[in-house]
Amino acid sequence: VVGSKDSPEQTENNEIYYVFNQKLLQLCDQVPKIPKRASMVHTLIEAYDLLDHVTPVSPEFATKDELLTFHSQEYIEFLERVNLEEDSEKDEELKQQFGLGYDCPSLPLVYDFVRLVAGASLSCAKALIQQKCRIAINWNGGWHHARRDEAAGFCYVNDIVLAILKLKEHFNRVLYVDLDLHHGDAVDDAFIFTPKVMTVSLHKFSPGFFPGTGSLNRVGGGRGKFYTISVPLKDGIKDEQYSDLFTRVIEQVRVKFQPSVVVVQCGADTLSSDPMQSFNLTPLGVGQCVSRVLSWKLPTLLLGGGGYNMANTARCWSYLTGLVLGQKLPSEIPDHEFFLEYGPGYQLEVCPAHYTNYNTVEYMETVAKAITKNLENVR
Numbered sequence: 001v002v003g004s005k006d007s008p009e010q011t012e013n014n015e016i017y018y019v020f021n022q023k024l025l026q027l028c029d030q031v032p033k034i035p036k037r038a039s040m041v042h043t044l045i046e047a048y049d050l051l052d053h054v055t056p057v058s059p060e061f062a063t064k065d066e067l068l069t070f071h072s073q074e075y076i077e078f079l080e081r082v083n084l085e086e087d088s089e090k091d092e093e094l095k096q097q098f099g100l101g102y103d104c105p106s107l108p109l110v111y112d113f114v115r116l117v118a119g120a121s122l123s124c125a126k127a128l129i130q131q132k133c134r135i136a137i138n139w140n141g142g143w144h145h146a147r148r149d150e151a152a153g154f155c156y157v158n159d160i161v162l163a164i165l166k167l168k169e170h171f172n173r174v175l176y177v178d179l180d181l182h183h184g185d186a187v188d189d190a191f192i193f194t195p196k197v198m199t200v201s202l203h204k205f206s207p208g209f210f211p212g213t214g215s216l217n218r219v220g221g222g223r224g225k226f227y228t229i230s231v232p233l234k235d236g237i238k239d240e241q242y243s244d245l246f247t248r249v250i251e252q253v254r255v256k257f258q259p260s261v262v263v264v265q266c267g268a269d270t271l272s273s274d275p276m277q278s279f280n281l282t283p284l285g286v287g288q289c290v291s292r293v294l295s296w297k298l299p300t301l302l303l304g305g306g307g308y309n310m311a312n313t314a315r316c317w318s319y320l321t322g323l324v325l326g327q328k329l330p331s332e333i334p335d336h337e338f339f340l341e342y343g344p345g346y347q348l349e350v351c352p353a354h355y356t357n358y359n360t361v362e363y364m365e366t367v368a369k370a371i372t373k374n375l376e377n378v379r
């Protein structure tokens, strides 16, 4: 069955593309804020025997031209130049200019890292375009804060914008869903003026909380007005309230926008006992949102993102991989290289913490009503 730009028929192909290779894991393991997370995620997925049911694909490096479809020449050529340098005092002020400072320390082989992370998400986008699969997964992608000409918020390259720009060449309407704790600001900004890409971001919105954008009245501009949806939330939200609101919003988005392809950033810093100590979700809550989107049977790209409790992030993305495969995973964490990280319970489930929930019923109603009102302007 051949889809078309406007109304892609359901691809007969039920393959699940899972993109990784050892080089990508090794480079991602070195990102200071998430040490060894890439390997923990991958080896847990492997330990649950999920790799037997996906099509594992080794990503290409993104070409320089592909990076330049979003990032500036200055930024990319700077990364190319510092790639092999030791962390020298040289270029110190240039590093600051390009965001390589405290939040995004300069990585060894940062250019290789950037090209392979971007290449992995682009490989997924190309596979969806070529209908080699209906669902593609890159748990080492989802870097939603990287800007055109600077690293930001632990993000060095915006693989999401690059993948959406590629998808946009073949799909008429791209829906971007950002489930990370933080507002997907740089992805919003990249598509804020176009009605071809609708971005929906659920995030913590609170004075002084990074990145500070994503208020309820952030709706986009120009021809893209009302094609940006911000869902600002408070600390302490739990699975049921989160997925109920998500469902109310996203089903309206589906009817009004009628996406032909969906990209979901599944940042796991929303889970209880993440060092960000903000939301109180479990993988079940994140899974309810992802399931809702998967039920539409559209070509779908799943990406990683934040998540600073490494074991819980691995639990969450293993659970989501199982969900995609229609497989319920056994609670006992299987023996594998990082088994001891899952103590003391060695269970797949994440228990909610006892945080105060500041999202009152009234607040949630206000948010839902404002978004419904904005969506009346779409279509």
Ligand SMILES: CN(c1ccc(C(=O)NO)cc1)S(=O)(=O)c1ccc(-c2ccccn2)s1
Pocket (backbone or CB within 6 Å): 103, 145, 152, 153, 154, 180, 181, 182, 209, 210, 267, 269, 275, 276, 305, 306, 307
């Ligand atoms: C740079 N910051 C970001 C940016 C992006 C993220 C993110 O996960 N985005 O998705 C998280 C923190 S930040 O200023 O809020 C922080 C830096 C270090 C932080 C931290 C470190 C340890 C425990 C709790 N918080 S927050």
Ligand SMILES: [Zn+2]
Pocket (backbone or CB within 6 Å): 180, 181, 182, 267, 269, 305, 306, 307
């Ligand atoms: Zn985050």
